[in-house]
Amino acid sequence: MTMLLPKFELHQPTTLAEAVKLASAHAGDFDFLSGGTDLLPNYKCGLNAHGHVISLAHIAELKTITRDSIGAGVRIVDIERNADVPRSVAFTAGQIASPLLRQSGTLGGNLMLDNRCHFFNQSYFWRNSLGYCLKADGDRCHVVPMINEGGKSVLNNKVCVATHSSDLAPMLIALGADVTFAGPDGSRTIKLNDFYYGDGIARFEHRPGEILVKVTLPKSAHEVRSGYKKLAPRQSIDFPVAGVGIALELDAGKVKSLRVAVGAVDTTPVLFDFSKPANVKALSSYLLTDPYKNMPDVMGKQLDNALIETISKHIQTQCQPKLNVPMEPGYRKKMCGVLTRRLLAELRDGKTV
């Protein structure tokens, strides 16, 4: 039950190229360390610790912040206090963890946060008492013990439902942000929303040796109405147990575009893109939430209270949180609707953070 840090070799590269090389050299047995606020507590619990830790703290290329792009190594507090990034992004940064943790946590760390589950985020002793789980040291899921396979109920030794608990991810996804990676084969840029994929273990589409370099915001991020609302047991320090980020464009009160991203209710953030429901990527088969099933057509419609209610109800209906983080799933589901309703009304009425 010790909280001692396991032994590992620490690497401290000063350039991206060097870091990529180290990552390739230690493929399969390393973790990147940025602020350490997520990784080190997990290591102390003996959660999937590796023999090598590659610190990204000394790489200047990761630390630039401009109006349109934020380096992965930028501290949360520096986003929170930046006057040039969209207000909704700065506000969301200020909702993360506590003032002290925001001094060390980084953007990259928040986006690549390990998924959370009350059967996973426990000490070695605790997990030993319970019997380990799929996500660390074990072969079963204690949250969803049985799954349906070919019409039969079988032991769930496949799908992890641990919750993705980032605050910034849903906000940035709603704004349509891109992420850029540096890797052994050069750099690539994809939609942040396409990055998240898979169950509570796989979590994202991350290629070997790749390092998250920056998040780029589209020009529209500064123009749309956007905001974030977080549900957490306390007003500081807690991870979200539901979080709603919205980017909305209105034309004479009518919906021109609407993207709602919900965090902390599934294994990845879930984007409800009301603007282009017909043109969405194939959803991960793991994702429990299906945003596009029975999605109401809202485009060009007056965003009155009735329409807001329709949108909120849809989101509430589709979100399928599990009993694996604080607060009951039924309650969190209901709150997805409440947060959406309130945020949409605020954005419509021009209330800004």
Place this chain on the structure above:
Amino acid sequence: MPIVQGSGSTRNEHQKNKGVWSDSGSPGVVANSIIGKPAPLKDSLKKVTGEAVYADDMKFPGMLFCRILRATVPHARVKRLDITKAQAMPGVRAVVTGRESGVRFGVLPVSQDELSMAQEKVIYTGEPLAAVAADSEDIAQAAIWAIEVEYEALTEFLRPQDSLKDVEPAQQIHDKVEKKHPKTNIHKAVDQEFGDVEGAFKQAASTPNASFKFDGISHGFTEPHAVIAHWDAEDRIQLYTPQQVPHYTHRALAKVLDLPMHQIQVIRTTVGGGFGGKSDPFQHEMIACMLARNTRRPVKVTMDREETLLTGRGRHPTESKVAMAFDKDGKLLALDSDVLIDGGAYGSFGVVSAYYNGVLSNGPYLLPAFRYHGKRVYSNRIPSGAMRGHGSVNPRYCTETLVDMAAVELGIDPCELRLRNFLPPNSITPHHKFRVTSTGIREGLMEAMKRSEWSKKWGKLPYGHGIGVGCAWYISGSALPIHWNKLPQSTVHIKIDMDGGVTCHSLAADIGQGSDTMIAQIVAEVIGCKLDRVHVKSTTTDTAPIDLGSYSSRVTFMAGNAAREAAEVVRKDLAAAASKLTGQPAQYFDFAGEEIVCRSKPSVRVGFMEALHEAQADRGALIASGSYQSPPLGGDFKGSNAGLSPSYSFSAFICELKVDPDTGFVQPIKVWAAHDCGKALNPLSVEGQIEGSVHMGLGQALTEQMRYRNGQMLNANFLDYKIPTPFDTPEIEAIIVESHDPEGPFGAKECGEGALAPVIPAVGNAIFDAVGVRMFEVPMTPDRVLRAIEAKARKEREA
């Protein structure tokens, strides 16, 4: 901070009651130059600069590190425990198991049910089974995981209701259970009835009743448990431990280690918060000593947060059915309560908890008829124990909620109804014979009403915005010691030598509540010297006279009185010296500002040092001793000792808050907290105690709960155990009420515990005022509040 003078009591009234009232009020003239003035706590600079030494900071040459193997199942027979691999590991110096000692211990002589390490069976997930001392923590931990254990499952008792059932002896968690229920897992049953309860309910105009449920909560102290034991070359054992009650640990060590007490020295290290959670003698204290004995080297145990939470002793999970009866004018007629208390794996302070859950409902209102059935049960969960407001907090929520319900039903303002029922000063409760000397609760409630603008707000705020009230009382020191003997409950020694330093020795544990400062203030006041002359040594059993320690809110009252008595001996010596130097009669001197001044001729005065040196002539250092023992109190029925105290504190709190009807979130806006502490010896410290109590009470009210999955605590860490942050904490207005207790030192009573209980019902009653729902489950989490709001809406739709 406002200080309100209570009209509590007068000396004359007490003298009318000779035989009942013992008079230990402070004689002579005191200058009040130090008492009643805000004084920063004497150890505060050390704490804020990091200089304070906690047990985990200490290092000794050759020190070994200990880790403990804990049970991974709630209730099982230990079929095999194999330590051979652990013993063989390089760097491992000793491994101990339950075979080391079969001696059972516990804080109460009637519940000696803890083993240092489990033997044939384990009784909760987290119970110590074995321990390793090694050259490093890493090695010790690796050795722990090398120990092989095989279990054979036994029936698990994870709901308190299951513990009420008759079972086979093999399924009983402990051999010794309540005599009245020999086949169950009931630890202690209390059944009391006084007055005509049935008759009261028959004639009542209002009989509110409800079932309540309270989750267990933890003290949440900052410093995890950490101790060091050292068995020295002279065959004496030293135990460094952050104990609230070094004396009981001292006794338990002597029993378990089979040593005379004088061969053991207990040294209290800086205590990083206790709140009751460091007041039992602990298994890890025994284990450290055993490993030190076997290795002859110092051994340190430092727990992590999870182990600290598993060690437990927090507030009992409780389920209560309570009914009250009132007449049409709101006069309280009777209380009938049935309480099921989940004690977890050990007895701990549980016998006291079983009584307190009932008998402490005999105040702050006059209660003509009383019935109580309380059962404290053993279960295979984390042991419960004493926590700030021990035994009074959960039942107080029940009664204050029902009082509020009666007020609404009878159409009487809830504050007004309370004012009609308060116990008067200089009175004795009808059945339990609790002696109320002073009370300022009436003044306190009226002041809180005035400051909160209660009359303009209650029942008049818009939907979602409410105000509520809660009142409480608490013992100011348990009148009966845990170990029955004739020794004083507190003794203080003073030594003053020619350097002019005043050294006070006491075993009252400063656990952050400021008892060292309190003793220094009292002594400085009595002998008229500056506060910084006085140094309090309160850590070491070799030098400190016995004090029963920091529990039951006893320290200011009892150790304070002992300090005052000792200081008066010194004062007499100094007065005699001043008399010798000036030729004036000794009884004519006043003491203040480092001078001893002749009352009739103020120009005749002697400096403190001059008088001291004169007093020391031919005898050296001045030595004095003072002590305190409670007067005989109480009735003569079984269990009459429980709840007796030489004095009681009183409090009246009002809370204003907002409830978000869509999310169920409760946001406290302000708490007006009036607490009658008799006399604020140190108003700064009293204010801190009130604010701390409010914060802690709000935690239990809104967010804190020990959550379980089977026998495992789901949230044994400070991310998931939700203590309110500064953002969750409202403005707190501490209102100090002074009722000048006739027997407290300079009139003082307790303020460390009693101020917690009223917060929770004030919140619950304010939620009712805000959204019209009664909360019967604590904590009042958003999902519970929302469920109550939705249930009400559903009911109204159906109606």
